[in-house]
Amino acid sequence: MLQELWKIFFYLVFLFRQCKYGEKVTAGNLNRTQYSGKWFFLAVAAESKDSLVKFSAMDSAAFLLAPVKDTQMLQLKAEMRLSQSMQCMFRHWTYHISNETQELTLEGQPYLKTEIFVKKDNECIMFLETQDKGSETFRRLMLYGRSPTMSEYGRQEFEHRAECMNLSDIFVLKQSRAPCEI
Ligand SMILES: *[C@@H]1O[C@H](CO)[C@@H](O)[C@H](O)[C@H]1NC(C)=O
Ligand SMILES: *[C@@H]1O[C@H](CO)[C@@H](O)[C@H](O)[C@H]1NC(C)=O
Numbered sequence: 001m002l003q004e005l006w007k008i009f010f011y012l013v014f015l016f017r018q019c020k021y022g023e024k025v026t027a028g029n030l031n032r033t034q035y036s037g038k039w040f041f042l043a044v045a046a047e048s049k050d051s052l053v054k055f056s057a058m059d060s061a062a063f064l065l066a067p068v069k070d071t072q073m074l075q076l077k078a079e080m081r082l083s084q085s086m087q088c089m090f091r092h093w094t095y096h097i098s099n100e101t102q103e104l105t106l107e108g109q110p111y112l113k114t115e116i117f118v119k120k121d122n123e124c125i126m127f128l129e130t131q132d133k134g135s136e137t138f139r140r141l142m143l144y145g146r147s148p149t150m151s152e153y154g155r156q157e158f159e160h161r162a163e164c165m166n167l168s169d170i171f172v173l174k175q176s177r178a179p180c181e182i
């Protein structure tokens, strides 16, 4: 009953809010001090369930975002806990910030475009990844939080934001075990 009431409440909140989310930042303008450090991958939204399947192999994932000294680069490291074995798997990526556009590009993936969205309270960061050519095409919005837990409000807000971007399928990481250390 209470849960139903919450649902109605959130529905009204987001109906009122419409699609007014304006926190896109270019990578060049991202406050590196504020947004560096540890993040937990909480959820991902995409246009279809198919493009979410591979994420279900992950139980949880902890990320570390760090600027590379004296360069226009960002290093992203991850320890992912795999759903089947519960083992940790390490991965890392290097992002370049374009001098002209100030946008992010991922090393080794020339067709991938990454846009950053933040909330002023510094509690979450979102990457909108778009790839419209190459072997795989997709649009997906990834949500990372400073804390591994996501409030019901945070979840509803993410769903609504994703819907505003026409990304209606959502996968929330199960996190049945604590995230791996990073
Ligand atoms: C960047 O973030 C740090 C830490 O939150 C803050 O002290 C600093 O004022 C911010 N810089 C700018 C330019 O907003
Ligand atoms: C971008 O600018 C930086 C510093 O101004 C410079 O070191 C770097 O070579 C430039 N990169 C490109 C691809 O032009």
Ligand SMILES: *[C@@H]1O[C@H](CO)[C@@H](O)[C@H](O)[C@H]1NC(C)=O
Pocket: 164, 165, 166
């Ligand atoms: C979402 O889809 C609608 C209808 O197809 C379209 O008008 C709108 O521009 C799309 N929005 C985005 C962010 O792609």
